[in-house]
Amino acid sequence: MCDNHDRLRSNNKDLQSVERQLDRRRFLKKTSLGIGALALGSLLNTEKAWSSIGNSNGAIDAFTRNKLGLPHHLPKAKRIIYLFQSGGPSQLDLFDYKPKLVDMFGKDLPESVIGGQRLTGMSGSQSTLPVAPSLFKFKQYGESRAWVSEIMPHLSEVVDDLCFVKSMQTDQINHTPAVTFMQTGHQLPGRPSIGSWLSYGLGSENENLPTFITLISKNGKGQPLKAGLWGNGFLPTEHQGVQFRSGKDPVLYLNNPENYDGNDRKKMLDYLSELNTVQHDAYGDPEIQARMTQYEMAFRMQTSIPEVTDTSDEPEHIFDMYGKDSRDAGTYAANCLMARKLLEKGVRFVQLYHQGWDQHIGCPGGVKNKARQTDQPTAALLKDLKQRGMLEDTLVVWGGEFGRTVYSQGQLTKQNYGRDHHPKAFTMWMAGAGVKPGMSYGETDDFSYNVTKDPVHVHDFHATLMHLFGIDHERLTFKHQGRRYRLTDVHGHVVKDILT
Helix, strand or coil, X not given: CHHHHHHHHHCCHHHHHHHHHHHHHHHHHHHXXXXXXXXXXXXXXXXXXXXXXXXXXXXXXXXXXXXXXXXXXXXXXXXXXXXXXXXXXXXXXXXXXXXXXXXXXXXXXXXXXXXXXXXXXXXXXXXXXXXXXXXXXXXXXXXXXXXXXXXXXXXXXXXXXXXXXXXXXXXXXXXXXXXXXXXXXXXXXXXXXXXXXXHHHHCCCCCCCCCEEEEECCCCXXXXXXXXXXXXXXXXXXXXXXXXXXXXXXXXXXXXXXXXXXXXXXXXXXXXXXXXXHHHHHHCCHHHHHHHHHHHHHHHHHHHHHHHCCCCCCCHHHHHHHCHHHHCCCXXXXXXXXXXXXXXXXXXXXXXXXXXXXXXXXXXXXXXXXXXXXXXXXXXXXXHHHHCCCHHHEEEEEECCCEEEEEECCCCCCCCCCEEEECXXXXXXXXXXXXXXXXXXXXXXXXXXXXXXXXXXXXXXXXXXXXXXXXXXXXXXXXXXXEEECCCCCCCCCCHHHEC
16 A cells, blocks of 8 residues: 555655645644643643532543533433424324313414414414314323323323423424424524534444434425435534435445445545545645545445344334334334434434424324324334333433414314414423433413413523533534534523423
């Protein structure tokens, strides 16, 4: 390899020029930093510099912190599965039980309840906004006595592991900005996603798989999902999410071309790495280093991906627990099972997207169908993590971008109604690492239209999530175009009441 590199250098005058500049830059840069570091080291009391960081749960030795000084405090969560239900699930038909609505069937929603809130163009022109009680029956389950709809029978078995947040609020009423807001902390595209921030702040727990992986249920219908939702934004590109697909090629362009073996690929990457190293040392562009890291990861993934995506070794009772769809690669059930396998291999953040929760018409049938697809595998995932001892340090999140209205969009009948978007009161739930189990937090009015107690904004949700990973959301920042950015922008408070 050295002989080849020498021949490459001797035949390329531009490369020789770059290396001559590199020699001078390297000497000045490295020597000055080296001497300065030695001088600084002699002045500092290293024991105090690397003293422990204390918190109410004990101490974390600063030697365990990474180059960014993270974690800031002892983390409760090591990994996360975010089950994103795209489209806006109806909290009224799933978790936010409102029995008084039965007597108000068909009556116009009082203006005092609406309170001047913005309506979408899809129902804002209706002459009336008739109240539509849920067609589904609710019961209380578990020691926590949590209310759950009859269309979620499997989830009702694990309510004592869940922390329902019934007072979620967002600033957006339309899908694209609302989903972007929930996934990136900003309503306009271009910001880093949650998974990218965690990857940047905490790094990876494995060498052969990406830190952040996205799975999307196949044959999904509804609002489109864009790669920016799991993108790195202005963070280094190695922190972007990698989408796994169903089929023979889970990751595109990973397999070797025909008649091209692994040895050829390794040699090519070695030569490419040499060129990139020269370019990086000459120009100092961090994206060159990120590109090298991605090439090396892709090479290792050629071996790791076939193993981790093969579920044939799972016992029959696991498939039975997740449901029959778990044998069909790419379904929500199969992706839930895949998420557990990825966590076991050291992936830090697994994001599942399941589309189709946007029931403007035919809400009872639509939400029932979505519940059928997701209820059993979601409950199975929680049970599976718990029986493996993983739930105690794995955070599981379930929710969409907003909720649905109590009034019917379009025609209301005894057996059918539609529900429009509603951003000011909806339900999410969390389970696992550091979250109080068997709890319902926050309250809404009798119409599930306004939060009456303990509101939780999207920024608060993000701040709380980061806190569970040992991160102070105000301190994890990245300087971009002259300003320091963070996931929570300039907002957000940790919801301490839901934490253990």
